[in-house]
Amino acid sequence: MRQLLTFSLLILFFSCDDGDIQIEEINFDETDAQFCGSTSDEKLATTFLFKILEDEALLLTLAAGQFANATTAEGSTNGTFSPTATTPALTYRFFSGTVNKDYFCNEVPALEPTVVKENAATGGTVSIASNVTQTTETTKTYIHSISITDLSLLNDQNERLTDLSTLEYGNFTTETLNSASLEVPFSNYEAATVAGCDASSGQIPLYKTANDEFIRLTLSTALLANAATGDNPRTAEIGTEASFTNIVLSELVTEELVCSTAMDADIVIGDYTATAGTISVSTIENAPDSEGVITFTHTITLTDVTLVLQSNTEGGSDVTLDVVPSIAFGTVTTISG
Numbered sequence: 001m002r003q004l005l006t007f008s009l010l011i012l013f014f015s016c017d018d019g020d021i022q023i024e025e026i027n028f029d030e031t032d033a034q035f036c037g038s039t040s041d042e043k044l045a046t047t048f049l050f051k052i053l054e055d056e057a058l059l060l061t062l063a064a065g066q067f068a069n070a071t072t073a074e075g076s077t078n079g080t081f082s083p084t085a086t087t088p089a090l091t092y093r094f095f096s097g098t099v100n101k102d103y104f105c106n107e108v109p110a111l112e113p114t115v116v117k118e119n120a121a122t123g124g125t126v127s128i129a130s131n132v133t134q135t136t137e138t139t140k141t142y143i144h145s146i147s148i149t150d151l152s153l154l155n156d157q158n159e160r161l162t163d164l165s166t167l168e169y170g171n172f173t174t175e176t177l178n179s180a181s182l183e184v185p186f187s188n189y190e191a192a193t194v195a196g197c198d199a200s201s202g203q204i205p206l207y208k209t210a211n212d213e214f215i216r217l218t219l220s221t222a223l224l225a226n227a228a229t230g231d232n233p234r235t236a237e238i239g240t241e242a243s244f245t246n247i248v249l250s251e252l253v254t255e256e257l258v259c260s261t262a263m264d265a266d267i268v269i270g271d272y273t274a275t276a277g278t279i280s281v282s283t284i285e286n287a288p289d290s291e292g293v294i295t296f297t298h299t300i301t302l303t304d305v306t307l308v309l310q311s312n313t314e315g316g317s318d319v320t321l322d323v324v325p326s327i328a329f330g331t332v333t334t335i336s337g
Contacts, residue, residue, distance in 0.1 A: 028053055033060075033146065033170025036105035040174040044068060047087070049146070050104050051170065055095045055113065057104075060146070060169060062126070063087040069142050069176040071131045071212035071252055078128045081121040081152070090121035090148065123152030124167075131250050132212055133173070135270030137309050137319045138181040140248060145171040179213065179246055180272060180307055185324045186246075189215060194300075194330040197259035206300070207258045208330060213248040213270075214258050217300070217329055223281045226296045226336050233282040244274035244302060270309065272321070277305035294336040302327040 028051045035046040044067045051058045066078050079088040097113035127147050134141040146169040179186045192208040199221055207216040219242040223234045236242045248270035249257065257263060279302055286295045305324040311317055 028056075028058055033172065034101055035172075036101075040069075040176065043144075043172055043174050048104070049170070052099055052101070054098050057093045057095070057099055058169075059089075059091045059093065059104075060126075061087055061089040061091075066128055067144055067174070068130065069140070069174055071142075071250075072129055073252060074129075076127065076129075078126045080126070081124045083120075083122045088126045090124065090151070092119045092153065093117065117156070119153050119155050121148075121151060121153050124148050124150050132248055132269045133250070135178060135248050135272075135309065137321050138178060139175050140178050140270070141173055141175050143171055143173050178248070178270070178272075179210070179215070180321055180324055186215065186327050189330075190328070192330070194332050195255065196332075205259065206329070206332065209253045209258065212250070212252060213246065214253050215244070215246050215327075215329070216258060217279070217302075218243045219279060219281075223279070224298050224332060224334055225283070226285075226334055227283065228285045228296070229281070229283045233280045235281070236279045238274045238277040238279060238302070238305065242279050244277065244279075244305065246270075246272040246307065248272075265312075268312065271312070272307045272309050274302075275306050275308050275320075277324075278303050296334050296336065298332045298334065300329040300332065302329055 031051045031053050033049050033051055035043065035049045037043060037046060045064075046067070047062050047064055049060045049062075063079060079085075081088060081090055093115050094117035095113040096116050099113060103110050103113075125148065127149070128144055129147070130142050130144045132140050133143045148167040148169055149165075151167055179188055182188060188210050189208045192210055194206050194208055197205040197207070202221055203218055204221050204224070205216055205218045207214050219236055223236055223242075225234070238244050247263075247268060250267045250269050257267075279300065282299045282301075284297050286297060288294050302324075303326050305327055307321045307324065309319040309321065311319075
């Protein structure tokens with residue numbers, strides 16, 4: 001089992017007086033990962049991060065598009081260091097004087113201080129783990145944690161220094177709108193297919209997933225009757241005849257989680273439960289297929305939906321969101337007979 005490295009690296013330095021090799025330890029434990037920019041969009045677009053300790057810095061260069069407001073799969077990686085690759089890259093630098101953020105972020109590079117020593121990583125794998133840590137009535141907050149495994153550093157004499165532990169480079173947070181607050185509410189589900197859990201007592205849960213969250217609509221199977229509705233769609237009231245929820249998790253959504261009757265509360269970051277609204281189901285009869293089978297397509301729409309963010313802290317209060325005028329839930333196909 002790997003032993004966690006607390007961000008201590010061993011670097012070899014050569015004494016100018018006697019040529020002896022000196023082993024000195026550098027420690028970036030108390031320094032945060034920084035980047036040039038401050039907004040969530042700038043953070044997500046960054047390809048260059050750095051940690052500064054007076055006259056030392058540890059620089060990390062990544063390929064574009066490595067960060068997103070989305071939960072990552074466990075065990076996913078974001079590239080490997082090598083002597084020939086420009087990204088990703090990890091470089092330790094020792095300067096002739098103290099450096100600060102401006103040194104790396106100013107458009108015109110500073111002439112001072114100068115680089116005295118530089119050691120580049122020749123091996124190691126970068127991993128970026130992202131997941132939701134908080135939800136509000138309008139936003140979702142993600143934390144992006146950067147770690148490096150199997151690190152190999154190359155000193156001036158081409159000697160490799162490798163530590164097989166996990167090096168925690170740092171983390172930062174970003175914020176994005178939640179599904180209900182998008183310009184078109186729940187439009188992030190447009191490409192998702194409606195699926196269903198097992199029906200019980202005349203009720204069927206239908207759901208759609210989007211990375212680390214899902215929407216679930218539980219309604220009477222009678223609303224999906226195999227009969228065209230024409231201009232008179234079937235309707236049901238949320239709160240009395242049906243239920244609708246939007247659940248945000250700290251991990252990727254699976255069918256097992258959606259259909260579970262006892263979800264682990266520890267992984268639920270946001271629970272938006274509807275207390276009012278109207279479900280409308282419009283049904284059309286499709287032409288028979290080549291084997292004479294007739295299917296029906298049911299288009300489900302929700303209107304005037306009131307969502308309440310359930311408190312997940314002791315003593316906290318639920319928060320009612322602004323009414324969502326319309327949610328295009330999707331379509332369901334059933335077979336006649």
